[in-house]
Amino acid sequence: MTPLTILSEDERMFFDTVLAFARERVAPQVSSMDAASTLDPGVLRGLFELGLMGIESPSERGGGGSSFFSAILAVQALARVDPSVSVVVDVQNTLVNNALLRWGTDAQKERYLGKLASEWVGSYALSEAGSGSDAFALKARAERRGDRWVLNGRKLWITNAAESSLFVVFANADPGQGYKGITAFLVERGFPGFAVGKKEHKLGIRASSTCELLLDDCEVPAENVLGELGRGYKIAILTLNEGRIGIGAQMLGLAEGALAHTLDYVRQRKQFGKTIAEFQGVEFQLARLALDVEAARLLVYNAARLKDAGHDFVNEAAMAKLFASEVAERTASQAVDLFGGVGFTQEFPVEKLYRDAKIGKIYEGTTNMQLQTIARGLGSKS
Numbered sequence: 584m585t586p587l588t589i590l591s592e593d594e595r596m597f598f599d600t601v602l603a604f605a606r607e608r609v610a611p612q613v614s615s616m617d618a619a620s621t622l623d624p625g626v627l628r629g630l631f632e633l634g635l636m637g638i639e640s641p642s643e644r645g646g647g648g649s650s651f652f653s654a655i656l657a658v659q660a661l662a663r664v665d666p667s668v669s670v671v672v673d674v675q676n677t678l679v680n681n682a683l684l685r686w687g688t689d690a691q692k693e694r695y696l697g698k699l700a701s702e703w704v705g706s707y708a709l710s711e712a713g714s715g716s717d718a719f720a721l722k723a724r725a726e727r728r729g730d731r732w733v734l735n736g737r738k739l740w741i742t743n744a745a746e747s748s749l750f751v752v753f754a755n756a757d758p759g760q761g762y763k764g765i766t767a768f769l770v771e772r773g774f775p776g777f778a779v780g781k782k783e784h785k786l787g788i789r790a791s792s793t794c795e796l797l798l799d800d801c802e803v804p805a806e807n808v809l810g811e812l813g814r815g816y817k818i819a820i821l822t823l824n825e826g827r828i829g830i831g832a833q834m835l836g837l838a839e840g841a842l843a844h845t846l847d848y849v850r851q852r853k854q855f856g857k858t859i860a861e862f863q864g865v866e867f868q869l870a871r872l873a874l875d876v877e878a879a880r881l882l883v884y885n886a887a888r889l890k891d892a893g894h895d896f897v898n899e900a901a902m903a904k905l906f907a908s909e910v911a912e913r914t915a916s917q918a919v920d921l922f923g924g925v926g927f928t929q930e931f932p933v934e935k936l937y938r939d940a941k942i943g944k945i946y947e948g949t950t951n952m953q954l955q956t957i958a959r960g961l962g963s964k965s
């Protein structure tokens with residue numbers, strides 16, 4: 584595996600610590616969690632214990648006080664072993680904590696950041712059955728009644744929902760204003776009128792829960808509006824711009840994991856009297872995968888570094904997410920090929936990685952949506 588040459592000593596140590604955790608605590612559970620479509624509670628506890636659920640939150644609120652880049656490294660390291668566990672950490676840090684850190688009032692930060700760092704899982708609920716790529720066509724509504732908001736509607740595809748205690752929910756509080764009525768609300772699982780609905784039965788990342796949310800006269804205290812009223816669309820755009828780098832990191836880690844498993848396998852599997860790694864035809868295939876993975880790593884790290892440095896990173900994030908998800912799919916597919924027949928079975932991990940790879944091109948903006956962002960960026964640069 585390529586050494587992590589572009590990391591500082593501290594960053595490399597952090598990455599290695601997360602990877603060691605993933606190998607010791609997550610790896611033994613990967614197959615059973617995939618088969619049962621559930622996240623092992625011990626694995627989830629381990630994520631909190633290692634400080635991976637509040638990486639950027641300030642230390643005085645129980646977080647790690649670290650950088651966005653560190654969150655990206657954690658997502659990458661976990662995805663080498665299990666992309667499902669990786670996305671739990673990704674959504675918690677790059678979407679939920681991130682939104683609170685940026686737009687939360689002091690009281691909201693006080694109430695939620697500590698809990699999110701130590702025991703509460705969070706979810707980010709934008710999508711609905713009728714609004715995916717066209718996210719601002721959402722139908723969920725919020726109506727002011729006295730000292731509270733009352734939310735009605737359905738949210739679909741919500742990651743972590745089975746485990747979550749806090750949901751960032753987007754609903755339109757003033758449909759007459761179009762997308763400028765969209766507002767973000769902090770909804771606790773126990774609020775009246777809130778329920779988690781059916782859980783999806785998925786192709787990949789099966790240990791990560793994906794559920795419907797039911798908002799039936801869901802009562803949210805007025806102080807739980809996140810950011811300004813009618814500015815939810817901005818919160819959604821800005822958080823997803825950052826979250827996308829996390830998905831790039833997840834796909835990068837997945838590709839690295841698939842390549843590592845493949846290298847181990849081809850170096851011991853013999854055909855025609857020698858290991859299959861010794862055939863130049865195979866060596867060249869592996870060289871191409873290594874090149875792809877390296878390029879994905881540079882794109883993902885560059886986007887994350889730009890974000891931390893306060894530079895514009897929107898196009899770079901779209902490129903990183905798009906490219907890393909293509910690399911993950913190609914690498915996992917080639918891995919299955921190079922394992923031969925056993926690659927097609929659940930005896931070896933590459934079959935699962937192949938299934939897991941597919942989601943990278945879909946969530947947090949499909950590949951076509953990333954292409955749209957990149958194309959618009961070309962316009963502004965010409």
Ligand SMILES: Cc1cc2nc3c(=O)[nH]c(=O)nc-3n(C[C@H](O)[C@H](O)[C@H](O)COP(=O)(O)OP(=O)(O)OC[C@H]3O[C@@H](n4cnc5c(N)ncnc54)[C@H](O)[C@@H]3O)c2cc1C
Binds near residue numbers: 708951
């Ligand atoms: C496992 C999983 C987890 C998810 N987690 C979350 C979550 O936590 N929170 C959340 O809010 N959402 C979540 N989502 C939803 C996800 O973000 C959407 O599925 C995604 O944005 C695509 O929307 P859609 O499914 O409605 O597809 P559609 O928008 O219907 O797209 C279908 C196809 O049409 C293409 N298309 C659409 N519009 C255009 C266009 N203008 N030009 C060219 N092509 C276009 C798309 O690229 C795609 O190929 C999750 C989804 C999945 C599957």
